[in-house]
Amino acid sequence: xxxxxxxxxxxxxxxxxxxxxxxxxxxxxxxxxxxxxxxxxxxxxxxxxxxxxxxxxxxxxxxxxxxxxxxxxxxxxxxxxxxxxxxxxxxxxxxxxxxxxxxxxxxxxxxxxxxxxxxxxxxxxxxxxxxxxxxxxxxxxxxxxxxxxxxxxxxxxxxxxxxxxxxxxxxxxxxxxxxxxxxxxxxxxxxxxxxxxxxxxxxxxxxxxxxxxxxxxxxxxxxxxxxxxxxxxxxxxxxxxxxxxxxxxxxxxxxxxxxxxxxxxxxxxxxxxxxxxxxxxxxxxxxxxxxxxxxxxxxxxxxxxxxxxxxxxxxxxxxxxxxxxxxxxxxxxxxxxxxxxxxxxxxxxxxxxxxxxxxxxxxxxxxxxxxxxxxxxxxxxxxxxxxxxxxxxxxxxxxx
Amino acid sequence: xxxxxxxxxxxxxxxxxxxxxxxxxxxxxxxxxxxxxxxxxxxxxxxxxxxxxxxxxxxxxxxxxxxxxxxxxxxxxxxxxxxxxxxxxxxxxxxxxxxxxxxxxxxxxxxxxxxxxxxxxxxxxxxxxxxxxxxxxxxxxxxxxxxxxxxxxxxxxxxxxxxxxxxxxxxxxxxxxxxxxxxxxxxxxxxxxxxxxxxxxxxxxxxxxxxxxxxxxxxxxxxxxxxxxxxxxxxxxxxxxxxxxxxxxxxxxxxxxxxxxxxxxxxxxxxxxxxxxxxxxxxxxxxxxxxxxxxxxxxxxxxxx
Ligand SMILES: Cc1ncc(COP(=O)(O)O)c(C=O)c1O
Ligand code: FES
Numbered sequence: 001x002x003x004x005x006x007x008x009x010x011x012x013x014x015x016x017x018x019x020x021x022x023x024x025x026x027x028x029x030x031x032x033x034x035x036x037x038x039x040x041x042x043x044x045x046x047x048x049x050x051x052x053x054x055x056x057x058x059x060x061x062x063x064x065x066x067x068x069x070x071x072x073x074x075x076x077x078x079x080x081x082x083x084x085x086x087x088x089x090x091x092x093x094x095x096x097x098x099x100x101x102x103x104x105x106x107x108x109x110x111x112x113x114x115x116x117x118x119x120x121x122x123x124x125x126x127x128x129x130x131x132x133x134x135x136x137x138x139x140x141x142x143x144x145x146x147x148x149x150x151x152x153x154x155x156x157x158x159x160x161x162x163x164x165x166x167x168x169x170x171x172x173x174x175x176x177x178x179x180x181x182x183x184x185x186x187x188x189x190x191x192x193x194x195x196x197x198x199x200x201x202x203x204x205x206x207x208x209x210x211x212x213x214x215x216x217x218x219x220x221x222x223x224x225x226x227x228x229x230x231x232x233x234x235x236x237x238x239x240x241x242x243x244x245x246x247x248x249x250x251x252x253x254x255x256x257x258x259x260x261x262x263x264x265x266x267x268x269x270x271x272x273x274x275x276x277x278x279x280x281x282x283x284x285x286x287x288x289x290x291x292x293x294x295x296x297x298x299x300x301x302x303x304x305x306x307x308x309x310x311x312x313x314x315x316x317x318x319x320x321x322x323x324x325x326x327x328x329x330x331x332x333x334x335x336x337x338x339x340x341x342x343x344x345x346x347x348x349x350x351x352x353x354x355x356x357x358x359x360x361x362x363x364x365x366x367x368x369x370x371x372x373x374x375x376x377x378x379x380x381x382x383x384x385x386x387x388x389x390x391x392x393x394x395x396x397x398x399x400x
Numbered sequence: 401x402x403x404x405x406x407x408x409x410x411x412x413x414x415x416x417x418x419x420x421x422x423x424x425x426x427x428x429x430x431x432x433x434x435x436x437x438x439x440x441x442x443x444x445x446x447x448x449x450x451x452x453x454x455x456x457x458x459x460x461x462x463x464x465x466x467x468x469x470x471x472x473x474x475x476x477x478x479x480x481x482x483x484x485x486x487x488x489x490x491x492x493x494x495x496x497x498x499x500x501x502x503x504x505x506x507x508x509x510x511x512x513x514x515x516x517x518x519x520x521x522x523x524x525x526x527x528x529x530x531x532x533x534x535x536x537x538x539x540x541x542x543x544x545x546x547x548x549x550x551x552x553x554x555x556x557x558x559x560x561x562x563x564x565x566x567x568x569x570x571x572x573x574x575x576x577x578x579x580x581x582x583x584x585x586x587x588x589x590x591x592x593x594x595x596x597x598x599x600x601x602x603x604x605x606x607x608x609x610x611x612x613x614x615x616x617x618x619x620x621x622x623x624x625x626x627x628x629x630x631x632x633x634x635x636x637x638x639x640x641x642x643x644x645x646x647x648x649x650x651x652x653x654x655x656x657x658x659x660x661x662x663x664x665x666x667x668x669x670x671x672x673x674x675x676x677x678x679x680x681x682x683x684x685x686x687x688x689x690x691x692x693x694x695x696x697x698x699x700x701x702x703x704x705x
Contacts (some may be wrong), residue, residue: 142549305436307462311412333436348460381418381466383440384433395607 001317004363009152009180009354010321015205019036021249022242033239043241045355050248059188060215064318065215067234068244072179072200073102078224079175079196080106083113083144086220090143092117096129103146105178126288127156127340130338143149149181153336155296164193179203179242183254184261184293206250210243265355266294268364273297275368280375286342295355300346303385304378309351316370320353333351405497411467416474421456426521428513437461439469441513445521450481464503471495472510481518486701502539502571536578539571544582551586554683558601565683580604631692632658638691656701663698
C-alpha cells in the first residue's frame with residue numbers, strides 16, 4: 001500500500017532539493033554572517049541570494065522588506081504587536097472569526113490584558129467575509145486589521161487587496177496571514193496596498209522553523225525580539241542560515257510549479273471532491289467554491305465524528321485532517337466551521353483533504369475507493385444515522 | 401496523534417456488540433451531537449436473576465469513544481445489575497489498557513450510559529449535573545462549578561493541586577490561565593469568608609508563596625511500620641475529617657473495608673454518577689496517602705455483597 005499524503009495544509013514534505021541547498025550550511029559553510037572573516041562572508045552571500053528568491057515569490061519591491069522569523073506564528077505576533085506600538089492613540093484591532101489561533105489567541109490575550117478592543121468580523125455559510133460589518137468596524141481608533149489571505153481549513157480566499165484599501169482610508173495598517181496562500185496562488189505585493197504579510201516555510205515544501213514577515217518599505221516597525229542588529233534590527237538573533245537558504249530554494253520551486261498548482265493540482269482536488277459527493281450521501285463541501293485555494297477540499301460527512309474517520313483512513317494509508325491540525329482533546333468542533341454555521345451534525349465529521357504538487361492521479365483513485373466503506377462503517381455505528389430523517393429528536397439524552 | 405493502546409485500536413477497528421438490540425429492557429442515552437460524542441447503550445435484563453444477558457451500543461464519537469462503548473458492553477454482559485453498577489469509568493479504561501488523559505471523558509461517558517440504561521430499566525430518570533458555569537478544561541470536560549467546589553472542599557491553593565484532584569489542566573494545559581483566574585477568585589472569596597488564611601491564598605501578583613505544611617514523613621517513624629489496627633484507625637480518622645466537605649456538596653463517603661493497601665469506600669449522594677466521583681476518589685486517596693504515609697488504592701463500591 002502506497003501511503004497517500006493529503007495533509008499539505010498542516011505541513012509539506014521538505015523538497016529534497018531544498019534539503020540539498022541547505023546541507024552545506026551546517027558543516028562546511030557554518031560561519032556567522034555577521035563575522036568579519038571569510039567563513040561569515042560566504043554565508044552572507046548565500047543569504048542575500050535566498051532573500052532575492054523569496055522576494056521574487058512575493059513580488060516585493062525591495063528585498064529588505066522581508067524580515068525572517070521562526071515561522072508563521074511569530075510573524076503574526078510580531079505584526080500585531082508592532083502595530084499597537086507604532087499606531088499611537090489607536091487601540092482597536094479588526095480580525096476575522098476564522099483566523100488561525102496564531103492571531104485569535106493573541107488578540108484574545110491583548111483584549112484581556114491590555115484593554116484592546118477587538119472587532120471579530122463574521123463570515124457567511126460559504127465562509128465569505130461580511131464586508132459590511134468590516135466597513136462599519138473600521139474607524140479612527142483602528143490600529144491594525146489582520147485578515148488572512150486564505151483559510152487553512154476550507155481554503156476560502158478573502159479579497160485582501162480590497163480590504164487593505166478600505167483599511168488605509170481610515171489610517172489603519174493592514175496585515176494578512178498568508179501562510180496558506182504563499183506558494184499556492186500568485187502574489188504581487190508591489191501592486192498591492194498590503195502593509196504586512198506572514199508566511200511560513202514548511203507550508204511550501206521548505207523547512208520547518210523558518211518563516212518571514214513582509215513589512216512594506218515605509219511602514220514603521222517595532223521588533224518583537226530585541227537583541228543584536230540582525231535583520232536591520234527588526235528581528236534579533238543569529239540568522240537561521242540553513243533555514244533561510246532552504247526557504248529561498250522553496251520559494252524558487254514554488255514559482256516554478258505555480259501553474260502546475262493552478263491546473264493539475266486543482267483538477268485532482270476537483271476530481272476527489274466530485275467523486276466523494278457522488279459516492280457518499282449526506283455529505284457536502286464547505287467553503288466558497290468560487291474563491292478557493294487550488295489544493296484544498298473540505299468535505300463534511302454527516303452524523304459521524306472526524307477522529308474516527310481519520311483513524312480508519314490512516315489504516316488505509318491515507319493522511320488528512322479533521323478541522324485543523326491542532327485538533328487537541330477539545331470537544332468543540334472547528335471554530336471555522338462553527339463561524340460558517342455548519343450544523344453540528346456535520347461540523348464534527350468534516351475532513352480536510354489538502355493536496356500538493358507531489359500528489360498524483362493514483363492518490364485520488366485510492367481515496368475514492370477507500371472512503372465509502374469507512375463512512376458506511378461509522379454510520380452503521382452512529383445512533384443518529386438511521387434516525388436522521390425519521391425523527392430528528394429520536395435521540396434523547398438525559399442531559400444535553 | 402493519540403497514543404492508543406493496541407486494545408483500544410482493536411476495540412475501535414473491530415468493535416464488539418455494536419448495533420441495535422431489539423426488545424431491549426433498558427436504554428441509556430448520554431452525550432449530544434453538539435458535544436462531539438454520544439452513546440446509546442441498550443441492555444437486556446433477565447428479570448428473575450436481574451442479570452444483564454445482552455448489551456449493544458451505538459456511538460457517535462472518536463476512536464476511544466467507540467472503543468470505550470464496546471468495552472463497556474463486554475464488561476457488563478453476564479453481570480447482575482448490582483455488579484455492573486460497581487464498575488467505574490476507570491474499570492473501562494483499565495480494560496482497554498488505559499486511555500490518554502485527554503480521552504478519559506470517553507470512559508466517563510460509558511459509565512454514565514450504564515447508569516442511564518439501568519435507571520431506564522427501573523423506570524427511573526437519571527439526571528446528571530453537568531455544565532455548571534463555563535467549561536474551563538476542554539480536555540477533561542471540567543466546568544467552573546466543579547473546580548470551585550473542589551477548591552473549596554479541599555482548601556486547594558495551587559494549580560498542581562487542582563490538576564491532581566480534578567485532572568483539569570493535566571492535558572494540553574491551555575486552560576492554565578483560566579484555572580489561575582478561578583483559583584485566585586475562589587481563594588479570594590475564601591479569605592473574605594474567613595475559611596482561608598490570607599497568606600495561603602493563590603495570587604497572580606505574588607509569585608513566592610509559603611509552602612503548605614504537609615505531613616512530614618518522619619524517617620524514624622518509617623522504620624516501625626504501622627500496625628494494621630493503627631493504619632485502619634488513621635484511615636478512619638482521615639475519612640471522618642473529609643466527610644463534612646463532601647456533605648456540604650450533598651454527598652458522603654463511608655469506609656467499608658481495608659484489605660492490604662486497598663481501601664474500599666462507599667460514595668453516596670451527589671458523588672455518585674457525576675463527573676466528580678473520580679475526582680473525589682482521587683481526593684480521598686491523596687488525603688489518605690498523605691496521612692498514612694504509604695501507597696493506598698481507594699476503590700469505590702456501590703454496594704457490598
Ligand atoms: C493560516 C495559518 N497561520 C499560521 C500558521 C502557523 O504557522 P507556523 O507553524 O509556521 O508557526 C498556520 C499553520 O498551521 C496557518 O495555517
Ligand atoms: S483544556 Fe487541555 S488540560 Fe485543560
